[in-house]
Amino acid sequence: MTSAACYRGEAFWIREPGQGDIRPVNIDRTGVADAGDVVVETLFSAVSRGTESLVFHGAVPESEYQRMRCPFQEGAFPFPVKYGYANVGRVIEGPDDWRNELVFCLYPHQTCFRVPGSAVQRLPRNVPPERAVLAANMETAVNALWDASPRVGDRIAVIGCGVVGSLVAWLASRIPGTRVQAIDPNPDRRDTLAALGVSWSAQADGPDDHDLVVHASGQPEGLQVALSLAGVEGRIVEMSWYGDQAVPLTLGGAFHSRRLSLVSSQVGRISGFQAPRWNHGERLALALRLLAAPELDALINSQGAFHDLPESLARVAAPDSGVLCHRVRY
Structure with missing residues (x-):
């Protein structure tokens, strides 16, 4: 602690492609409660592997610099930048009704921070803080299903079973009568999806009769597979964001004769239906x-200390890392 009016903390910054470091930060604690603010001591954060890998490697296109900003980002794209949005902590200062509350905040990787009370959400009592780091991913999955509008009995394929794709498949499987197939070439996904009660396939080898196909692999070829699985008047929801990568797509063949619908989904804007x-x-x-569902712990398959983040993020962000969610301990 630097003074009675200030906390000393630390934050993770990405300083150049593939390189990050820990930097000191001072948190002003004057007038916290009177302003309606809270000071949060971080317990856990998580690496949102898809987006944070693109940021870590400097693959955010210049056209998206403003739209890609996260709520409490510091710095600017491409570098240096403090980025992240999955933070769980305990309120150590603020209005009386906030003190000692466990909260989630869309905040980067930092040991302690001050934000308006409106920027944090209390954790439900039946959700442990270790699992609550999945909240941003779950929010993305919820928004995708709002965009997709699945119906009772729908035949649904989900291509790409990272955290968000797996959550989409899990949510869809809970709709009565649905047939949900999760498709991912990584054999390690079999056990993870089995823990979620979802059927896994290494490749798309079923009928092209799907009412709904959700693509979340982040690979351009996966979107072409999604088109091939959709039945007549089928809906394809594209969740992948490719950064500065070009996406070739063949829209000949049955695309028009089947009257397929291709819809984008992005969590920054709430689905128009809702x-x-x-x-x-x-x-x-x-x-x-x-x-609150304990089976979702299966999606957190990597963990490390905050001070190891400069090294661990390089490993997590590697294309072949196999990491779903990397949880950071503080």
């Missing part, structure tokens, strides 16, 4: 409630 009635805070609160 936006008149839901705001971002309500959607995040829903995501946190859904994390």
Whole structure:
């Protein structure tokens, strides 16, 4: 602690492609409660592997620099930048009704921080903080299903079973009567999806009769597979974000004769179907409630200490790392 009016903390910054470091930060604690702010001591954060890998490797296109900013980002793309949005901690200062509350915040990897009280969400009592780091991923999956509008009995394929794809498949499988197939070439996904109660395939080898196909692999060829699986009047929801990578797509063949619909889904904007009635805070609160299911712990398959993040993020962000969610301990 530097003084009675200030906490000393540390934050992780990406300073250049594939390189990060830990930097000191001072947190002003004057007038916290009067301002309606809270000071949070971080317990856990998580690496959102898809997006954070693109940021870590400097693959954010210049056209997306503003849209890709996260809520409490510091610095600017491409570098140096403090980036992240999966933080779980305990309120150590703030209004009386916030003190000692466990909260989730869309905040980068940092040991301690001050934000407005409106920026944090209390954890439900039945959601442990270790699992709550999945909240941002769950929120993305919820928004995707709002965009997809699955129906009772739908035949659904999910291509790409990272954390978000697996969560989409898990949520879809809980809709009565659905047939859900999760497709990912990584054989390690079999046990993870089995823990979620979802059927896994290494490749798309089933009928092309799907009512709904969700693509979340991040690989351009996966989107072409998604088109091939959709039945007549089928819907394809594209969740992958490719950064500065070009995506070739063949729209000949049956694309037009089957009258397929290709829809984008991105968590920064609430699905148009729900936006008149839901705001971002309500959607995040829903995501946190859904994390009460203990089987979701299977999605966290890597863990390390905060001070190891400069080295561990390089490993996690490697294309062949096999990491789903990397949880950071503080």
